[in-house]
Amino acid sequence: MLEIKNLSAAVEGKQILKGIDLTIRPGEVHAIMGPNGSGKSTLAQILVGREEYEITGGQVLFNGKDLLDLDPEERAREGVFLAFQYPVEIPGVNTMYFLKAALNEVRKSKGQPELDAVDFLKLVKERMKILELDQSLLNRPVNEGFSGGEKKRNEIFQMALLEPKLAILDETDSGLDIDALRIVAQGVNRLKKKDNAQLVITHYQRLLDYIVPDQVHVLHDGRIIRTGDKSLALELEQRGYDWITDGGKKSGLN
Amino acid sequence: MVEATTKSTARPHDPVLASFEEFDRAGQGSTPSWLQALRKGGIAHFAELGFPTTKHEEWRFTNVAPIARTTWTLADGTGKASEKDVLTNIFPDVPGKRIVFVDGRFSKELSSKELSSGTQTPTGLRIQSVYDAVRSTNPLVMHSLARYARYDENPFAALNTAFVNDGAVIIAPTRFVATEPVYILYLSTASKPNTVTHPRTLIVAQRDSQLKVIEHHVTLGSATCFTNAVTEIVLEESATVEHCKVQDESLNAYHIATIQTQQASKSHLLSHSISIGGAITRNNINCVLDGERLECTLNGLYIGRDSQVVDHHTAIFHNKPNCNSHEFYHGILDGKSQGVFNGKIFVRPEAQKTDAKQTNRNLLLSDEATMDTKPQLEIFADDVKCTHGATIGQLDPESIFYLRARGIGLEVARKMLLHAFASEIVNRISIEPVRERLDSKLFDMYER
Numbered sequence: 117m118l119e120i121k122n123l124s125a126a127v128e129g130k131q132i133l134k135g136i137d138l139t140i141r142p143g144e145v146h147a148i149m150g151p152n153g154s155g156k157s158t159l160a161q162i163l164v165g166r167e168e169y170e171i172t173g174g175q176v177l178f179n180g181k182d183l184l185d186l187d188p189e190e191r192a193r194e195g196v197f198l199a200f201q202y203p204v205e206i207p208g209v210n211t212m213y214f215l216k217a218a219l220n221e222v223r224k225s226k227g228q229p230e231l232d233a234v235d236f237l238k239l240v241k242e243r244m245k246i247l248e249l250d251q252s253l254l255n256r257p258v259n260e261g262f263s264g265g266e267k268k269r270n271e272i273f274q275m276a277l278l279e280p281k282l283a284i285l286d287e288t289d290s291g292l293d294i295d296a297l298r299i300v301a302q303g304v305n306r307l308k309k310k311d312n313a314q315l316v317i318t319h320y321q322r323l324l325d326y327i328v329p330d331q332v333h334v335l336h337d338g339r340i341i342r343t344g345d346k347s348l349a350l351e352l353e354q355r356g357y358d359w360i361t362d363g364g365k366k367s368g369l370n
Numbered sequence: 371m372v373e374a375t376t377k378s379t380a381r382p383h384d385p386v387l388a389s390f391e392e393f394d395r396a397g398q399g400s401t402p403s404w405l406q407a408l409r410k411g412g413i414a415h416f417a418e419l420g421f422p423t424t425k426h427e428e429w430r431f432t433n434v435a436p437i438a439r440t441t442w443t444l445a446d447g448t449g450k451a452s453e454k455d456v457l458t459n460i461f462p463d464v465p466g467k468r469i470v471f472v473d474g475r476f477s478k479e480l481s482s483k484e485l486s487s488g489t490q491t492p493t494g495l496r497i498q499s500v501y502d503a504v505r506s507t508n509p510l511v512m513h514s515l516a517r518y519a520r521y522d523e524n525p526f527a528a529l530n531t532a533f534v535n536d537g538a539v540i541i542a543p544t545r546f547v548a549t550e551p552v553y554i555l556y557l558s559t560a561s562k563p564n565t566v567t568h569p570r571t572l573i574v575a576q577r578d579s580q581l582k583v584i585e586h587h588v589t590l591g592s593a594t595c596f597t598n599a600v601t602e603i604v605l606e607e608s609a610t611v612e613h614c615k616v617q618d619e620s621l622n623a624y625h626i627a628t629i630q631t632q633q634a635s636k637s638h639l640l641s642h643s644i645s646i647g648g649a650i651t652r653n654n655i656n657c658v659l660d661g662e663r664l665e666c667t668l669n670g671l672y673i674g675r676d677s678q679v680v681d682h683h684t685a686i687f688h689n690k691p692n693c694n695s696h697e698f699y700h701g702i703l704d705g706k707s708q709g710v711f712n713g714k715i716f717v718r719p720e721a722q723k724t725d726a727k728q729t730n731r732n733l734l735l736s737d738e739a740t741m742d743t744k745p746q747l748e749i750f751a752d753d754v755k756c757t758h759g760a761t762i763g764q765l766d767p768e769s770i771f772y773l774r775a776r777g778i779g780l781e782v783a784r785k786m787l788l789h790a791f792a793s794e795i796v797n798r799i800s801i802e803p804v805r806e807r808l809d810s811k812l813f814d815m816y817e818r
Binding site: 165 | 777786
């Protein structure tokens with residue numbers, strides 16, 4: 117589904133990604149972990165088309181298409197979704213109106229007809245329930261005045277509504293208390309299907325107690341320095357990042 | 371002072387003085403003497419002040435030379451408007467009474483049927499034309515009219531006062547709670563070039579009363595015309611007034627308006643100024659906070675296209691302690707349009723615990739559009755909270771990216787955000803039919 121080949125990228129002349137290789141197949145859940153500043157969020161932003169980053173090498177294929185060639189909206193319509201780490205507040209844009217516009221764009225690109233108001237509302241209510249979100253949010257401007265937890269749940273709710281093929285969760289666990297974390301994780305798990313995939317970016321292991329990854333990658337200084345199964349995340353939790361990022365000097369491993 | 375050396379030559383306001391003499395002569399015999407005296411005071415101040423130029427600090431960015439150099443004719447009442455004209459121009463489905471003026475004159479035919487002054491009881495809402503009101507024996511009208519708007523320092527208020535003849539008087543008596551808004555429609559036919567009207571509005575909300583008023587200015591034709599309006603709004607103790615002024619005149623119209631408000635303790639004013647049309651538009655909104663624990667909220671939205679000039683000068687005078695004033699003004703400027711915002715907040719030494727907040731945000735949609743914004747805080751009390759913020763810029767790139775990341779195309783995202791920016795102000799209007807109609811107008815302007 118997603119093939120990242122030797123991807124490097126810079127921002128303002130500073131090299132952030134230094135050759136990333138990553139392949140994600142349908143039905144898989146991948147986690148990317150790593151210390152602050154390792155390039156995790158940069159990778160997420162590049163995958164959804166943030167223009168501030170300069171691609172200095174490599175390639176990203178999404179279902180065979182050159183993803184880096186597409187505008188952000190085209191990527192979304194192809195089925196790439198980012199749950200933002202810091203969802204932006206958009207005063208004046210009604211949430212319901214925004215969701216309808218987004219869903220209809222995605223449906224249109226799949227050749228599906230637009231949903232009428234009744235069916236749309238039904239779908240929205242059903243998906244909101246999964247995230248235990250209050251329906252009053254629909255009549256408020258997008259993210260405006262939402263609590264931190266509401267914003268994060270709203271991101272996953274949008275994911276539930278748009279049903280992307282590849283969902284990228286950028287530090288979705290940050291700022292969530294344990295109950296909100298459980299709700300978000302349950303929502304993500306319920307959306308898991310054979311034909312879609314998830315890329316979970318996180319600093320801590322605790323989200324991975326709920327969303328169990330098939331593969332865990334450790335990103336450091338713009339490179340994936342280790343890949344393993346879910347036990348790697350547990351090991352990182354216990355031992356921190358130093359034992360793999362310092363080149364094994366402290367632990368004697370390499 | 372500036373004019374000292376040019377006294378011997380013709381000045382731009384000479385035709386105005388000549389026009390006044392004719393107007394004054396024509397009114398003799400039918401005009402109450404106090405009103406005649408008031409008009410004479412108005413013209414005397416105007417003669418002294420003259421039309422402002424860009425050398426005047428208050429008019430630095432807005433050049434009214436096109437108004438000053440035109441010889442204006444008072445609308446003579448021959449312009450015609452039909453019921454259909456009214457219906458196609460108003461906000462539809464607004465409940466309540468409507469008072470309509472055609473070229474500055476009260477139109478009995480186009481106004482709500484029940485508006486004959488004689489039938490109103492002292493406890494009911496009074497809606498009357500200025501023409502009738504000044505000829506009635508209501509001391510409140512005589513006492514209030516022109517008492518608040520400073521015609522000794524504002525030349526256009528002086529001009530309006532000199533030619534004061536008609537307009538709307540709305541009085542909500544003590545404890546009267548209006549369940550429906552009052553709709554004032556000032557309709558200029560703009561059928562003959564260079565006509566001027568001086569609509570005058572007086573709104574008095576007596577103790578504990580509640581009132582909502584729409585003041586809507588439109589033109590039918592596209593001849594050059596000039597609306598020089600003055601609105602005085604008086605809020606007695608614990609009164610609540612929502613005033614919604616919408617200026618949607620043609621792009622050949624000049625529109626100068628002064629809104630002067632006077633608030634007593636615990637009163638609550640909500641003012642909206644929506645400016646869409648007009649070649650040159652200037653709104654002076656002056657609010658005197660002359661009581662304690664009162665609220666004054668000013669919302670504004672101005673839209674400039676082509677070579678429109680649109681200027682808001684707001685001034686809030688915190689005279690007493692413990693008052694809140696909040697100001698939210700948004701502007702969208704396209705083409706070669708020019709926007710001006712000046713927000714003065716004056717806090718007197720005794721006005722402790724003042725909470726004043728001012729926000730002016732502007733979007734420039736073209737390289738040639740300009741915006742001058744200036745907060746002007748003069749604070750003489752030490753225990754106050756005054757904040758102001760002004761921005762001039764483009765749409766927020768983060769918001770655009772967020773929408774695009776959800777599949778919404780760049781152009782649509784931009785349009786959604788423009789509409790949203792304007793809606794933030796319009797959504798503050800509580801009169802639903804007005805809010806919805808304005809919102810759909812903005813949708814047509816930006817999202818279609």
